[in-house]
Amino acid sequence: MTLRLERGTFTTTFTQRLKELSGQDLFTCYQCGKCSAGCPSASVMETPPHAVVRLAWLGQEKALRGLNTYWLCAACLTCDLRCPKGIDVSRIMEALRVMFLRPREEPDMVAPDSLPKDMLSRIPQQALVAGLRKYTK
Template sequence: MRTEISIKNTKSKFLGKVEELSGESIYACYQCGKCSAGCPSISEMDISPSEIIRLVQLGEEKEVLNSKTIWICASCFTCVTRCPKGVDLAKIMESLRQINLRKNVDYVSPLSIPKEILSQVPQIALVSSLRKFSA
């Protein structure tokens, strides 16, 4: 009971928002790293998926929201299938993008992509760079 109270008291507003939007329990993660070990996009990320969730636990809002990782994540769900605690990291990544999008912050503007590049980029990469699940 004491532990629960102290966890509630130390929760940051940012962490609460991520939990509200994702429906996931951020403290369920115990940093085993299996999500990062299996992530197919990790070589392009600046912060690994397991580090992202740790930073959210610590309330490091700026570092998380400014990271490339949340946009590079391809929402492939590999991490979800590997997590021994049932944490849906894809939903957490989506909630982080949502927090940025609600402030009108986008990682890639479609209008800024030159036509010649648009015709060559694989469609899935284009979708991943923009919205994924986000409306």
């Protein structure tokens, strides 16, 4: 994939909005990869968390849209706990979810009626509340 970097990319409204929503200054990131190293979902992510931060830093909205990274983030906060620059990466993931959830045209990622019966009968209520809020419009 070729990324196009154009003049003004660093101050796109996208990056600014991401900074605002997450409350994190992603420009302080020095790409050490500690977030990715400790992320329990990194092995199944198409792009690891530190690279998502990098793309966001470069204002690459298009490249970020459609990635599975932030949907696979379980907000376990391991990255926040260990980031040497004190960045809450989980907040950046949440901000990306907020930005990309509403404009999605595909069907919802989780349909309650499609969940296995045995699972539905036992899964904690809190999972449905939190999960449906995360995955559905």
